[in-house]
Amino acid sequence: MSYFSDIYKGIKTLLTGMSVTGKYFLHSRKGAITQQYPDNRETLKMFDRFRGEVIMPHDEENQHRCTGCQKCEIACPNGTIEIIWDRGIDEETGKKKKKIDQFVYHLSMCTMCGLCIDVCPTDAIEWGQNFENSVYDRTALTRVLNEPGSKLMPGVED
Amino acid sequence: MIRALSITKGIHDWLYSIMSENVAHFVEMILIALVYLAIFAIAGLFLVLLERRVAAWFQLRIGPNRVGFKGLLQTMADALKLLSKELTGTEKADKFLYNLAPYFVIITALMALAVIPFTQDFQAFDINIGILFLIAISSIGVIGILLGGWSSNNKFALIGAMRSGVQTISYELSIGLSLLTMILITGTLQLSEIVEVQKNGWLIVQGHIPAIIAFMIYMIAGTAETNRAPFDMAEAESELGAGFHTEYSGMKFAYFFLAEFINMFIIAAIATTVFFGAWLSPFGITESIPLLGVFWFLAKTMMLVFLMMWFRWTFPRLRVDQLLTLEWKYLLPLNLMNIVIMALIVWQNLTIQF
Numbered sequence: 001m002s003y004f005s006d007i008y009k010g011i012k013t014l015l016t017g018m019s020v021t022g023k024y025f026l027h028s029r030k031g032a033i034t035q036q037y038p039d040n041r042e043t044l045k046m047f048d049r050f051r052g053e054v055i056m057p058h059d060e061e062n063q064h065r066c067t068g069c070q071k072c073e074i075a076c077p078n079g080t081i082e083i084i085w086d087r088g089i090d091e092e093t094g095k096k097k098k099k100i101d102q103f104v105y106h107l108s109m110c111t112m113c114g115l116c117i118d119v120c121p122t123d124a125i126e127w128g129q130n131f132e133n134s135v136y137d138r139t140a141l142t143r144v145l146n147e148p149g150s151k152l153m154p155g156v157e158d
Numbered sequence: 159m160i161r162a163l164s165i166t167k168g169i170h171d172w173l174y175s176i177m178s179e180n181v182a183h184f185v186e187m188i189l190i191a192l193v194y195l196a197i198f199a200i201a202g203l204f205l206v207l208l209e210r211r212v213a214a215w216f217q218l219r220i221g222p223n224r225v226g227f228k229g230l231l232q233t234m235a236d237a238l239k240l241l242s243k244e245l246t247g248t249e250k251a252d253k254f255l256y257n258l259a260p261y262f263v264i265i266t267a268l269m270a271l272a273v274i275p276f277t278q279d280f281q282a283f284d285i286n287i288g289i290l291f292l293i294a295i296s297s298i299g300v301i302g303i304l305l306g307g308w309s310s311n312n313k314f315a316l317i318g319a320m321r322s323g324v325q326t327i328s329y330e331l332s333i334g335l336s337l338l339t340m341i342l343i344t345g346t347l348q349l350s351e352i353v354e355v356q357k358n359g360w361l362i363v364q365g366h367i368p369a370i371i372a373f374m375i376y377m378i379a380g381t382a383e384t385n386r387a388p389f390d391m392a393e394a395e396s397e398l399g400a401g402f403h404t405e406y407s408g409m410k411f412a413y414f415f416l417a418e419f420i421n422m423f424i425i426a427a428i429a430t431t432v433f434f435g436a437w438l439s440p441f442g443i444t445e446s447i448p449l450l451g452v453f454w455f456l457a458k459t460m461m462l463v464f465l466m467m468w469f470r471w472t473f474p475r476l477r478v479d480q481l482l483t484l485e486w487k488y489l490l491p492l493n494l495m496n497i498v499i500m501a502l503i504v505w506q507n508l509t510i511q512f
Contacts, residue, residue, distance in 0.1 A: 007488060014473070021216050021472040028215035036220070 046129040051112040054081075054105055055128035056145040063153040064146055066124035068100040072116035080110045100146060107133060108141040122156050190282050194271055198264075201423055202416035203233040208460075209419070209467055216471040243408035248311050251405065255309035260406070260413035262302030267420040270295045274427045275349050277437040277451030288349035289341065292428055293334050296383060299421065300326040303385075303392065303402050306414070310405035318401025321478060322392035325382055328485040329389075332379035335493040339372040339500045340365065340432050343509060353436045358511045360435035366510055368500040373433050375489055375496070380425035381466055382481070384418060388473035389481060426462035427455075434458045 035044060046052065058064050068085045082104040090097040117125055125145070135141060169189075173182040207222070207230070214221025222232040247256055273288050275281040285291055300323060307319020341347060343365050344355045355361070362369045382389035393401035403414045430436055435458075437451030444450045476484065503509060 007492070017472050018468060021468065024218060025212075025216050025468075028218050032220050033218050034220045 046131065049127075050129055050131070051114060051127050052131045053107055053128045053133065054110065054116065054125050054145070056103060056125050058147055058150055059153065062147055062150045064124060064150050065122045065153050065156045066100055066103060066146065067122055067152060067157055068098050069121065071119045071121065072125065075115040075119040077113065077115065078109050078111065080106050081116055082106075099152060103145040105143045105145050106141065107143060108138055124156075194268060194282060198268055198271060198416070198420060202419050203237060205419040205423060205463065206236075206415070207233045208463070212464065212467045213471055216468075237412060240408055240412040245408045245410060246405075247407075248405050250311045252309035252311070255305050256405075257410075259302045259306035259309065260410045260417075262305060263299055263417040264302075264413050266295050266299040266302065267417045267424065270424045271420070273349060274424070275353055275431060275436050276455050278448045280452065281350065284348065284350050286346075286348045288352075289337055289347045289428075289432070292424075293330070293337065296333075296421070296424070297326060297330050299417070302417075306406065307402035310402075312405050314398040314400075315402050315404045318392045318394065318398045318404070321394075322385055322402060324478070325385065325389060325391065325481060328482060329379040329382040329489075332375055332485060332489045332493055333383060335490070335497065336372040336376040336379065337428075337432060339368060339493070339497050342497070342500050342504050343369075349431055349436075352431060353438065356435040356438055357442075360433065360438070362433040364509045364511060365500060365503070368496050368503060369433065371492065371496050372500070373429070375493055376429055376433070377462075377465065377469075378484075379489065380429065381469055382485075384421045384425055384466075386418070386422060386466060387470040388475050390475060391478060391481065394475065422463060422466055423459065426459045426466065429462050430455060430458040434462075 037044070056064050056066060068083060070083050070085070073081045073083050083100055084102040084104065085098055086101045087096050088099050089095075114127070117127065133141070170186065173185055176182075177185070210232070211221040211229070213219075221229065223229040225232045225235050247253070270292055272282040273285065273291055275284070303322045303326075304319045307315040307317075307322070340361050343361055344352045346352060346355070352361075356364075358364065362373055365372070385392040391397075391401075393403075395401075398404070403411055406414060437455040439445060439450065439454050444454070
């Protein structure tokens with residue numbers, strides 16, 4: 001008599017499913033995963049792996065870790081990164097040395113593939129958490145990542 | 159015919175004192191129609207909001223909470239938006255039938271609403287074949303869907319309408335037979351007398367095991383009758399666009415949409431009346447205040463509506479062959495067997511009465 005056992009199994013599995021969704025229903029107040037975005041702007045924190053934009057962190061003395069090796073520029077598949085570099089005299093050794101003048105980043109062309117960050121040997125650039133990228137003029141999407149007057153952090157090249 | 163509601167006896171007497179009998183009768187009918195239209199609109203909008211909130215809670219979301227206090231005016235705003243939208247249609251549509259279809263759907267829903275006993279004497283039309291009337295009316299509703307699907311001259315709409323026809327015709331049987339099981343206990347089709355019988359205990363208690371089986375079959379068939387998930391093959395947005403109302407826009411679409419929710423309310427209301435004692439309070443705790451009957455009726459109906467929403471947000475959609483297998487191979491034989499058991503129980507006086 002598989003007919004009646006089929007009915008029994010059918011009802012049992014339906015009730016199992018309903019108990020699962022019923023639990024979700026009862027816990028929805030605590031566990032709601034919806035972010036009410038413009039209201040919680042102050043407390044909103046994006047998750048660690050979020051890819052918003054490429055940033056270059058600077059420390060308190062306005063120093064970054066970019067040596068100007070241009071590996072990111074070569075790795076980028078669509079020409080998002082342009083490094084304008086120069087040769088300057090190094091104070092300690094007195095030799096001519098390559099250093100960056102401007103790290104230009106075109107956000108409008110970036111596909112957030114992350115190859116530049118993977119390839120960077122000194123971890124100079126990383127992912128930022130900002131996602132509010134709408135602007136009225138697209139020239140605002142072209143950014144210079146190194147701060148004016150910043151210089152290379154000592155010891156990065158060793 | 160139309161019984162004057164005891165709540166509105168004052169208005170009734172006043173109307174008859176200022177105009178002749180025929181005119182007063184006519185005016186009264188119009189007034190009652192307006193009241194039911196208002197109930198229709200408010201209940202429909204409220205149910206849409208409820209559905210959206212319940213769906214959100216099932217999916218761990220928040221749901222609409224911006225318009226008005228806690229989002230209570232959300233569906234009002236949606237209705238206003240739909241009112242202001244353009245009514246589009248296909249060029250080769252059969253214009254007359256295309257425009258007629260939404261009214262078919264909405265009128266049948268309204269007619270079914272008329273016989274439902276909200277509380278003692280709050281029933282516009284108490285005929286002695288109430289249940290039969292409800293079953294008949296609910297199957298006329300599908301004509302509106304078939305007309306809409308056929309006349310909009312769109313393959314998706316036509317497929318949706320045909321599926322809806324297949325589904326409604328099949329599941330009509332189960333609805334009728336499961337209600338018939340309960341009629342064996344009550345011995346009458348009149349809704350007010352069915353409520354009267356339940357003063358000795360709700361029918362789901364009186365009829366115990368076969369009544370519970372009948373209730374389960376009724377809820378399954380009722381969900382299918384209203385074309386809701388998991389039986390929403392008539393709309394099946396992932397397969398057919400929107401099914402029979404693909405080509406409708408603006409207020410005509412809103413009519414279909416509202417009628418779907420009112421039909422759900424009606425299915426739940428019939429279940430309340432037949433299985434759960436309509437407006438009777440549990441153990442007769444508020445029997446002295448007849449107006450509270452509305453509260454009990456709506457509370458029970460909302461519980462059943464919630465159950466149908468629970469089905470919708472839990473179960474995946476059935477295929478057409480699974481749908482027909484469920485009806486013809488499982489529900490129908492079980493139903494027939496159930497009727498025999500119920501007949502035996504009534505014959506041997508094994509019902510539980512208080």
